[in-house]
Amino acid sequence: MGAARSRQVRATRELILATAERLFAEHGITAVSHRQIGEAAGQGNNAVVGYHFGTKAELVAAILRKHYEQVERLRARMVADAEGSTAVRDWVACMVLPSAQHLADLGGPTWYGRFGAQVMTDPAYREIAERASWNSPSLRRAGEELHRLLAELPEPVRQERRDMARRLVVHVVAERELALADGTPTPRRTWQQAGTGLVDAITGLWLAPATAGSLPGERDGAP
Incomplete structure (x- = not known):
């Protein structure tokens, strides 16, 4: 019983x-x-x-935890394979591709991408997601390696680009998931291909030059 x-x-x-x-x-x-x-x-x-x-916050945390545990297993394997790499793209891939693979593994239809976008655009719940994601040992490891490889970038630029990359992933994934649910065409045929496109774009974002005189916090035209 x-x-x-x-x-x-x-x-x-x-x-x-x-x-x-x-x-x-x-x-x-x-x-x-x-x-x-x-x-x-x-x-x-x-x-x-x-x-x-x-509470609703505890419910949101439970949904995130269910997915993060599965993503963490995928990312831990990728991080282990990437150890020793000096290629920025390898560490970006460790941060992006596990979530894309998880969505592929879920099959269809899925709601995780759109749920993630709702969480990240709601100030009341965004902190829960950020805290949960940075409790991931493999994600922290990938972030540490990116920091090491991009040490020449000023910290304000690194923070700005982290925010840009996170928003790009969240919204591209959510929009692709919505298109699949609606039966409308998507630029990439599979989640794995969509993840590769994101890795390419975010690698370019990280490696772009930081123009002198226009760093975050500086006034336009300041020397």
């Missing part, structure tokens, strides 16, 4: 997570209530979401 109950609880939690991810992806996090998630998941008890996950 205990084992059967445990399986039922796990199944209910997974159903809630999947339903919440879809609704958050489609409507935004703030617009979706616990009650709506419970109803969409076919749960008669309106308090079931709060019972299993607590």
Whole structure:
């Protein structure tokens, strides 16, 4: 009886997570209530979401954690293979390709890309995602190697380009996922190809020159 109950609880939690991810992806996090998630998941008890996950922030963190654990396994292997590389592109690939591969592995339809965009554009929840991602040992390792290889870039430029790269990945992935859901054409045929395109673009972003006199925080025309 205990084992059967445990399986039922796990199944209910997974159903809630999947339903919440879809609704958050489609409507935004703030617009979706616990009650709506419970109803969409076919749960008669309106308090079931709060019972299993607590607050909305805790629910968002649980969805992220479910995906990050799978992405971390993929990235850890890539980082191990890249050890010793002095190519910026190799470390950019470690940061980008695992998420693309994870989306490919999920099959279709997916909501993870759009969910991620909703999280990253909502100040109330963005910090949860950033904290979770930088708890990843493999992501930190890739970031350390990029920092080492790009040590000549001023820190304000590195921060600016980190933000640019993150936004590029988040929104390109979300837009591709939406196009797939709508059945509209996409520039790249597969998630792996889309990831490669992002790696190419972000590598170029990191290696672009930093024009003197126009660094972040400087006034236009300042010497």
